[in-house]
Amino acid sequence: MKKKLEMLEQLQEIDVQIDILKNNQSGLFGEVSGIEQELDSAREVVAGLEARIAQLEQEKAEFEASLATEQENIRRSETNMKEIKTNKEFQAVGREITVARKQTQEIEEQILQKLGQVEEVNSELAGRRADLTLLEQNSEERREAKQTEIDALQGDIDADVARRAEITQALPPGLxxxxxxxxxxxxxxxxxxxxxxxxxxxxxxxxxxxxxxxxxxxxxxxxxxxxxxxxxxxxxxx
Structure with a gap:
C-alpha cells in the first residue's frame, strides 16, 4: 500500500505540473489572440479611413457634376441674352445668371473644402498604413516567438502525460x-x-x-x- 500511496503522490505532482503548463499555455494563446486583435483594430482604422476618402471623393464628384451643370446653364443663358429683344427679359436672364454664378462660387468652395478634407485624410491614412506595416512585421515576429513557447510547453505536457499514463497503468483502475x-x-x-x-x-x-x-x-x-x-x-x- 505504501507503494500505491507514493504513486498517487507522484500522480498528483504530475497533474499539478500539467495544470501549470496548460495554464501558461493558455496565457500564451491569449497573448497571440491579443496580437491578432491589435492587428484587426489597426486594419479597421485603415479601412475606415479608406472608406472616408471614398465617401469624400464621391461627394466631390457630385459637387463637380453640379458645378458643370451650373456652368452650362450660365453659358446657355449668356447665349440666349444675345437673342433677347426686350429689356425686361434681358434683366430677368441677367438675374438668373447672377444667381447661377453665386451658386457656382459656393459649389467651388465646397469642392475646395472636399479637396482639403481628402488631403487631410490621405495624410493620416499614409501614417496609419506605415504603422500597420510595421505592426504586421512586428506581430509576425511576436507570434512566432509565442508559438515557439507554446510548442515547448506542449512538449513538456506530452512528456508529463506519458509519465502519468505509466503510473495510472500500474495502479488499480478503481483507485x-x-x-x-x-x-x-x-x-x-x-x-x-x-x-x-x-x-x-x-x-x-x-x-x-x-x-x-x-x-x-x-x-x-x-x-x-x-x-x-x-x-x-x-x-x-x-
Whole structure:
C-alpha cells in the first residue's frame, strides 16, 4: 500500500505540473489572440479611413457634376441674352445668371473644402498604413516567438502525460477513478499531506486513532473532512 500511496503522490505532482503548463499555455494563446486583435483594430482604422476618402471623393464628384451643370446653364443663358429683344427679359436672364454664378462660387468652395478634407485624410491614412506595416512585421515576429513557447510547453505536457499514463497503468483502475473524481471535486488536489495530527489539505484536526493508523500505511485512509487521500509526512528534525 505504501507503494500505491507514493504513486498517487507522484500522480498528483504530475497533474499539478500539467495544470501549470496548460495554464501558461493558455496565457500564451491569449497573448497571440491579443496580437491578432491589435492587428484587426489597426486594419479597421485603415479601412475606415479608406472608406472616408471614398465617401469624400464621391461627394466631390457630385459637387463637380453640379458645378458643370451650373456652368452650362450660365453659358446657355449668356447665349440666349444675345437673342433677347426686350429689356425686361434681358434683366430677368441677367438675374438668373447672377444667381447661377453665386451658386457656382459656393459649389467651388465646397469642392475646395472636399479637396482639403481628402488631403487631410490621405495624410493620416499614409501614417496609419506605415504603422500597420510595421505592426504586421512586428506581430509576425511576436507570434512566432509565442508559438515557439507554446510548442515547448506542449512538449513538456506530452512528456508529463506519458509519465502519468505509466503510473495510472500500474495502479488499480478503481483507485485511479477514485483519484480522478476527488481531484475534480477538490480543485485539483486529491491527495493531502497529514502532519502533526492535521490534514494539510483542509487544515482540519484528524481523529487521533485515524492519524495513528497512517503510520502503518496498510490501507488507503481519507480525511473525514475533505475526503482527500492522506499521506503521512512527518516533520523532519532540523
Amino acid at each position: 485511479v477513478k477514485r483519484y480522478d473524481s476527488l481531484r475534480e471535486q477538490r480543485r485539483g488536489q486529491a491527495v493531502a499531506i497529514a502532519r502533526d495530527g492535521y490534514c494539510l489539505g483542509c487544515n482540519m484536526n484528524l481523529p487521533p486513532q485515524l492519524y495513528n493508523s497512517l503510520f502503518r500505511a496498510d490501507d488507503l485512509i481519507s480525511c473525514p473532512h475533505c475526503q482527500r487521500v492522506l499521506i503521512l509526512k512527518q516533520q523532519q528534525a532540523g
